[in-house]
Amino acid sequence: MVDTAQTWRPLEVDPGSAGVPSNPEGLAEFLRGQDVTRLLAREKAVVFRGFGIDAESASYDMAADLLLANRLAYVHGNSPRTKVGRNVYTSTEYPAEFQISMHNEMSYSHRWPRRILFCCALPAATGGATPVVDGALWLAALDPEVRAAFASGVRYTQNLHDGMGFGKSWQATFETEERAEVEAFLDGTGAQWQWRADGSLRITRTAPATVEHPVTGAEVWFNQADQWHPAGTGEEAALLAEMLPEEELPQSVGFADGSPIPAAYITHVQETGLRLAVDVDWRRGDLLLVDNVAAAHGRRPYSGRRRVLVAMSD
Structure with missing residues (x-):
């Protein structure tokens, strides 16, 4: 550190x-x-x-x-x-x-x-x-154990409803009413996605936890795991996480292999960023x-x- x-x-x-x-x-x-x-x-x-x-x-x-x-x-x-x-x-x-x-x-x-x-x-x-x-x-200030745990990346999952439900709709997210336009966008993203029977859209994507700056080459902390995890999203989101299974939440996150991210890691990442800001x-x-x-x-x-x-x- x-x-x-x-x-x-x-x-x-x-x-x-x-x-x-x-x-x-x-x-x-x-x-x-x-x-x-x-x-x-x-x-x-x-x-x-x-x-x-x-x-x-x-x-x-x-x-x-x-x-x-x-x-x-x-x-x-x-x-x-x-x-x-x-x-x-x-x-x-x-x-x-x-x-x-x-x-x-x-x-x-x-x-x-x-x-x-x-x-x-x-x-x-x-x-x-x-x-x-x-x-x-921010990256340099994180505990080495946390940095190592995130080295393989993170997996984000979104459930976007069809006009009624928790979180955002797919229409608002993609600024369109046309499924074909959403599909054309997602086809080039490397994400896995599926339309569900209730009209909602589930998107899963794996991404790195850090990236290199394209001009300076500096490695930076670059993910939103803490904002997609119940431990980092406030009381209301935590209550929602207790009501719904993880796979049904508007958004959720795990490590790249699908294993859960410990709440203590999320708290550490979030508090470190805010302290240095x-x-x-x-x-x-x-x-x-x-x-x-x-x-x-x-x-x-x-x-x-x-x-x-x-x-x-x-």
Whole structure:
């Protein structure tokens, strides 16, 4: 294990440090003079603050177009979200009083976004920070026994209902009403899947627990086992796990060979990520650009209204 003293935090860019006007045009001037790919590979996450971005206006689209080469739809996403613009979504619509643990977006899937862009339309009255953590630091801080146990990977299972049931429907997950479109998507993923008699869809996929960053080569913790396991998903999910057999849960996870993951391992992984995380406290108009492989993110509990939008790119 390594010293868990914090050794990383996101870069913060404001008009003063960038040497540009404090308006959206100033941010555009700064970004056009940058190699954003190189900047993000080096810093892992960047906060842009003080540029007067309106999350639901043309100024946001201008910034997003410069930061995200190709906005992706949230297809095969497992979090509840609402689409509010051109592949722009609300951040996870999870009850305010609960914390969302550290994760890399869609790391359970065969394909995940390389970049994630958050924008604050309305900060919470209290709390509501977005914590971020260096994935290499997180991996290095895990107990060697846990790292070794996960070395062969993990197996994710989803049960997506047909419009009524626990969790998400397959229609909402894949943003379509057509089974053929879902099948065409899944055929290229390496997952095993089947339509069931009640109209639901079961998907099983095995994936690695760590990956190498495509630019830096650093090995990072990269899976969502703790968010798919009853030990890491809160009281409500734990109660559901007591009511239903594991194979019927909306989502579940085991080791790659199908054997169960000990709850203590899940707790250790989750607590380590949250302990190492650095909070990004939101102000209206802030942008947070995250390298989705190099860094994981979460959400702190909050009170009052909070509106943070998210877009993703390959």
